[in-house]
Amino acid sequence: MPREDIAFQTSDNVTLRGWFYLPEASSTTPLPCVVMSHGFTAVKEMYLDKYAATITSSLPISCLVYDHRGFGASDALPSAPRLEIITSLQCSDLSDAITYAQSREDVNKEKIGIWGVAFSGGHCIKVGAVDRRVKAVLSQVPMVNGWENFHRLTPPHLVAGAEGKAAMTIPVSPLNPKATPAVQGIDAHEFFFGLGKGTEWKNEVTIKTMEEFRSYNPWVHIHRISPTPLPMAIAENDTLMPTDLALTAYSKALEPKELQLLPGGHFGGYGAHFENVVKCQVEFLKKTLYT
Template identity: 70%
Template sequence: MPREDIAFQTSDNVTLRGWFYTPEASSTTPLPCLVITHGFSAVKEMNLDVLAARFTCSLPISCLVYDHRGFGASDNQPSAPRQEIIPSLQCSDISDAITYAQGREDVNKEKIGIWGTALSGGHALYVGAVDRRVKAVLSQVPVVSGWENAQRLARPGNVAELNHLFQEDRLARAAGKPAGTIPAVDLNPLAISALSLPEAYEWLAGYSLYKNEVTVKTIEEFRAYNPSANIHHISPTPLLMTVVENDDLMPTDLALAAYARALEPKELQLLPGSHFSVFGPNFEKTVERQVDFLKRTLLA
């Protein structure tokens, strides 16, 4: 599929970089556009190219894919550390990506959808609830409550240790020292890391472009993030939530409880398997359902 390297500015003047995909067959009319962002600490080269190519191969649609600020090819504020995730800023950047898409002559500005997975699956729920320009929301294995999610991932004694780490990092940064960092994933279940499950390490660390590091503040921000608080406000925008039955990373029961609070029109795709199966054995089923959803909503 045709792919263009793109860059756009956020509302606070950060340059984000990515790709703009279009179908092979040229169109004389502006096409709907799907904005696609990756999950916790991942970069666009980790399957988002495959995903965008599939969507544009299957549908008369364009796809905007980009790296979050401070990750991959995207810039960050000069005073801010790289590898730091501030959910509110990432959500704001999604809205800025929508604005960029709407400003393109080849995009139908009235037909913009958003797609997110894991952490950005939570972003999709948040942005879909507050940005009324969004006409379709696809949320895949999402974070729905950072607080509850963090409690599930914590080992005994880990919470007190993390609270102390947050305090020390705040003091150090206030004194002008560099931001503290921890591994995003670690095979040692006793080590301090963001995602301590082996499946997270195996999937994320398997990519050569992946940098296994996030700031300490990232974990504090994650714990405070509650992206599903306004899930009932997504309506009347159509919502498709993809959930797997054995998700230990973004717990299944939390996602299902959040889905129950969403209003119609909504659809649930419940698949067997674990968190990363949506990029593995469940990839075909997941994408087929998402293509069908987009055909019936964004392209209707």
Template identity: 55%
Template sequence: MPREDISFQTADNVTLRGWFYKLSGDNSVLPCLVMAHGFSSLKEMDLNTFAEYFTSHLPLSCFVYDNRGFGDSDTKEGQPRHEIIRTQQTSDYSDAITYAQSRSDVNPDKIGVWGSSYSGGHVLWAGAVDRRVKVVLSQVPCVDGWSNFHRLIRPDFVAGLNRLFQEDRLARAAGKPPGSLPVVDEDPHKPSALPTPDSYQFFTGWGKNSNWKNNVTVKTIEAFREYHPSAHIQHISPTPLLMTVAENDVLTPTDLALEAYSRALEPKQLHLLPGGHFDAYSGPNFERNANKQAQFLREHLCA
């Protein structure tokens, strides 16, 4: 599937880079699906597979980009790489929509957003507050950072993390480099952002086959705890919402996603996938997952 290397500017003048997909030789003005990855992940970590599937099965273009400070994208001058601040990433989604609207081969009135895991929460937020969004696809989403944080972190580790957050703030205020933590660690008793066995397996596998780096700033973890992306989920309506939830998700827990979905208003669809968090991306679940998402896009964005 042919793709075009692109870049665009955010509202605070950061250059983000990605790929634009559409069928070769198709000069039509098409709907566009804006896609970004989850916590620390890069666009080549299976987002290309989804974009290729959608553009080969639908009259649709896909715009995939790396989040700021990750992969091929820049970060703001003076700010660290590998820092995830939700207000910046959700704002960047809106700037990506603006870029898509500026293209002559995109129908500016037919733009959807797709996100997975952490960005699955971002698209819930963007779909509620940015009325240019015409369809929302939220896959295995983080919906409640506070609850999610306390599911992932053992209670006896929380006090130590709170001390780490304070020490990092004081150090940064004194002009020292920001502290960092690994995203994953083989030993779940050691500090990491995503202390689940399936997270370790997924990310270390990609670490051998991509430019993914195993670190995020300490501030990233503190910012994750305060994030509540489903707070406005009821305001997505009347924009159509498809939420894809894994039945045995321990990273972004299944029950939290289902509770958030219950608060969304119509029109909405729920797709339950067998397996855990990362089974949505590849393997036997991929065709089932991508086909359902393509059907939803055909009905609500490509009609």
């Protein structure tokens, strides 16, 4: 698929960089656009290119893919550390990405969708609830309840680190099995070190990020997404973004909504279940943005 390197400014003048995908066949009219961003610490080269290429090869639709501030190819504020996730800023940046998409002459300004996975799946829930420019909200294995999620996964001494002790960083998924990770599990390790190899992904994240994780609860906004349609893909055995938390959030969403249950764990959408996940997303986009 045709792919253009792009850059745009956020409301606080940070440059975010990414790609803009178009279908192979040229169009004389502006096309719908899906704005896509990745999950916890991941960069756009870690399968977002495959999602965007598949969507644009299946429908006359465009995709805008970008790296979060401080990650991958995107900048951070001069005074801010890289490799730090401030959820309010990432949500604001998502709205700025929508603004950039709408500024393009090849984009239909009235047909903007947002797509997010894991952490950014939560961002899509929050932004989709408050930004009425969004006409479709695609949320895949989302983080919905930071407090519950954090305390199920995080060792007590790391909780103390997030409560005001000296600032430090920790590995996202450590090579040393005795180290404390931000994300636990062999499947997470295989994802980050497999798909992250040869990219700008870094195996590091700030402790401030973990504090933000704990206080982030996008599920409280989910009932406000309606009447914008919401398809949510949830893994049946997700231990990183627990299945029961995601299902509880989904139950609070109002119609129109669609639930796709994926066999296996959190990372299945990047491998064994990619084809099924993206097929359902294409069908949803065909019904909502394309028609």
